[in-house]
Each structure stands twice: as C-alpha cells, then as structure tokens.
Amino acid sequence: MRVAFATEENNGLDSVVSSRFGRARYFVIVDYEGGEVKGYRVEANPGSEARSGAGIKAVQKLINERVNVAVAGSFGPNAMTALEEMGIKHVEMSGITVKEALNRLKDQL
Amino acid sequence: MLEMAIASGKGGVGKSTVSATIAITLAKRRKVIAVDADADAPNMHLILGLGEEWEWEQPYSESMVARIVTEKCIRCGECRAVCPYKAIYVDEEGNYVVNPVICEGCETCSLVCPVKGAIVREKTLSGMLRMTRTKYGFPLISARLEPGRPNSGKLVTEEKTKAKEMTDDDTVIVVDSAAGIGCQVVSSLAGANMAILVVEPTPASFNALKRVHRLTKHFMQPAAVVINKWDMNPDLAGEIEAYARENNLDLLGKIPFDDSIPKSMAMMVPVTEAFPDSPASKALLDVARRVEAILDEWTSWFMRFRPKKPEPYRPIIIKPEGF
Numbered sequence: 001m002r003v004a005f006a007t008e009e010n011n012g013l014d015s016v017v018s019s020r021f022g023r024a025r026y027f028v029i030v031d032y033e034g035g036e037v038k039g040y041r042v043e044a045n046p047g048s049e050a051r052s053g054a055g056i057k058a059v060q061k062l063i064n065e066r067v068n069v070a071v072a073g074s075f076g077p078n079a080m081t082a083l084e085e086m087g088i089k090h091v092e093m094s095g096i097t098v099k100e101a102l103n104r105l106k107d108q109l
Numbered sequence: 110m111l112e113m114a115i116a117s118g119k120g121g122v123g124k125s126t127v128s129a130t131i132a133i134t135l136a137k138r139r140k141v142i143a144v145d146a147d148a149d150a151p152n153m154h155l156i157l158g159l160g161e162e163w164e165w166e167q168p169y170s171e172s173m174v175a176r177i178v179t180e181k182c183i184r185c186g187e188c189r190a191v192c193p194y195k196a197i198y199v200d201e202e203g204n205y206v207v208n209p210v211i212c213e214g215c216e217t218c219s220l221v222c223p224v225k226g227a228i229v230r231e232k233t234l235s236g237m238l239r240m241t242r243t244k245y246g247f248p249l250i251s252a253r254l255e256p257g258r259p260n261s262g263k264l265v266t267e268e269k270t271k272a273k274e275m276t277d278d279d280t281v282i283v284v285d286s287a288a289g290i291g292c293q294v295v296s297s298l299a300g301a302n303m304a305i306l307v308v309e310p311t312p313a314s315f316n317a318l319k320r321v322h323r324l325t326k327h328f329m330q331p332a333a334v335v336i337n338k339w340d341m342n343p344d345l346a347g348e349i350e351a352y353a354r355e356n357n358l359d360l361l362g363k364i365p366f367d368d369s370i371p372k373s374m375a376m377m378v379p380v381t382e383a384f385p386d387s388p389a390s391k392a393l394l395d396v397a398r399r400v401e402a403i404l405d406e407w408t409s410w411f412m413r414f415r416p417k418k419p420e421p422y423r424p425i426i427i428k429p430e431g432f
Contacts (some may be wrong), residue, residue: 008270018300019112019299019300020299020300022262022299023262023263023266023296023299034431048263048266049263051171051172051261051262051263051264052261052262052263052265052292054262054263073300074299074328074329076294076295076327077324077327077421077422077423077424078300078424079420080327080421080423081424082309092329
C-alpha cells in the first residue's frame, strides 16, 4: 500500500499534512505494509507550480508514483474526479503530522 | 488559525465592503490578516483608505513566453509560419520578434526553429505581490496583475502562503475572493474553514450564489449568507432567505441600500468609519458581530452548518474517442 500525504514542508514523517491537495508543495509518499512503514520519500508536487490545472498535475504525479491513497485537508473538483477515475482513494485529514495521520489511518490501510 | 473566504460568484455585489467590515471589527479583539484575492481588480486597499504605497512589493512571474535571439536568428520565418497565436512579427529592420502579450508560451516555434538556441523561453512579469499594514491594526496582502496576464490559483496560493507565514494559532485570515467560480476562487476557498457568500437580490446574483454554493458544498465548508441591498427587491430577497434556510446556510444579515456606501468609497474611508450611524453601517456591523459570535462558538457553529453529506462538484469530462 502506497500512501501520499500532501504537505507544505519537506520534513519526512514529521511534516504536517496540508489543508489542500493540488497546490501543496510536497508529497510524502509512504510504503506501508502490515502496519509498518517500509520506507518513504518526499517528492515535489508539480501542481504547486502550475498556474492552473494544479489538481490534475498533482494526480498525474501520484499516478506516476503508483500511489493507492491520497491524504490532504481538501481536494478540489478536478482533483477529486481524477482520483476517483484512476481508482486512487482520497482521505480528508490535515493539521497533524504524517506519522499521526498514519496512526489514525492504519485500520483502513 | 482560522481562514474564512468571502465569495459571491457575481462581481460588484459587496464582497470587499463586507470583507473590510469583518476584518476591521475582528481586528479590535483578535489578530487578523486580510487577503485581497482578486488580483484582476484589487480594491481592498482602496476601500481601506490605502493608496499605492506598500511596505513591501515583490514581482510575481509565472508564465513563460518565447524570445527570439536576434543574433542567432537566420530569418527563415518558420516560427512565424507555425505560431498558432500569430504572436511573431517582423520589425522594421527585418528582425523576427515575439509579442510577449500575445505569446502563450506553447513552444511550437522552438520545435520548428532550425537554429539551436535562437528561441529561448523566459519568464514574464505577471504582476506584483505586496503587503502593507492598515491603520486598523491588521496587515493586508494584495496582488496586482499586468494586463492580459492570467489570474491564477497559484497567485492566490502565494498570497495565502504569505499570510500564513505571518500568522500564529490565534490569527483569523479574511480572504476576499474574486468573482466567478474559476481557478482563483477554487484556490480562495480551498483550505478555508468557512465561507461567507454575499448576494444581492437580482436573478444574476442569486444564480451566481447557487453556483459558488456548489463549490462550498464540494469542500464541505460551512457557509453563511449576507444579502446586500436587500430592499431593492424584497421579494427576491425573501426567496434568497428561503434558499438559505432550506440549504442550511446561516443568514448573517441583510444590508439595506444606502448611498453612504458609494459616498464612503469615493472618500476612500470604510463606510463603518465614515458614516457609522448610517443604516448600511449598522447592518454591516451587525454582520461583523455575528461573525465574531461564530468564532466564539466555533465548534457548535461548525457542526451545525457543515454540509451533512459530501456533494462533490464533478466537472464534465469529455473523453477523447476510443478512451
């Protein structure tokens, strides 16, 4: 299971989950198996640099990274539709660290 | 930190007046930052009586345009023939030149150019991002676009990021959104904890309210309504009130038509300061006090007015044939 957390800081698992998806600066992409973090990496979100179509660019990034679940405080209309089309689950959560969010999510993963 | 976005769908219905009153009132008891998220027609600074003097200003560039390097250009004309925007012309000296206002930065010209490095892409100035402190005790973040440059969600995000850099946990960010329901409005609403929708009793404004309300429902945001100039059309104002009740929107107040508002704008003094006893000022201040009450009882208000079920706003997708 690969989970992408939208964040504004490049601080690994201690980054705070952003209130927004498409224009978040980074994605902390976590490989999570059997209740454990197997590894993670931080990727820049190309959506944050887009003048328009940020949500779509962010989703494309997650598709390329083979992500299964996206976590952010909110998802715009385009991003939400694209995620659903691509079968990527979206979970609304923000203001807590990636670690804490994983803890809350672990039963669903 | 709490972020509220003031939106309306239709322009010119009183968003900035409502935003300014809320910011001035809240700033008496709280830390406030105002964000003018309408870079196409920024006017919060004018309503607040500020001129064009800014504490800091920084250039904002996002779009890329082509530039032909005259020294390398062999004047073959290939670029001019393929440019889909007809942005390339030949000047009096026979040099090929890109008109940066028309160029969309699509790069078709660089694809066909036979000379390496004769066409470069460079950033153009899209506008300015700026900040100043108002005399009402809160800073204002604003942006200004150059003519013909796209107002984008990215610019709004930059403004909100600046605001957040200046905030701490108790700050209220008041975002005065642009009209419409496009990219920059989506960006104004995204991440906001609540929305205040301003409407006047005209069919155009009521229709626009419903459209922007679809966005706040998409974001699962609790929303409130302010009816401006309600007495111009009491029947339609009544219909808007009924819509608010049926759709679980909190009606914060009704502002009467009052020429003290245009007069105060001409004076560049907020109406609540210039004519505090006018009917419009009283109604506006009532709205601002309702907003204060919402913040004082945030959790219960949030639970009451948050949309009960998600209603995602799904764009219509036209798929290519065979997809």
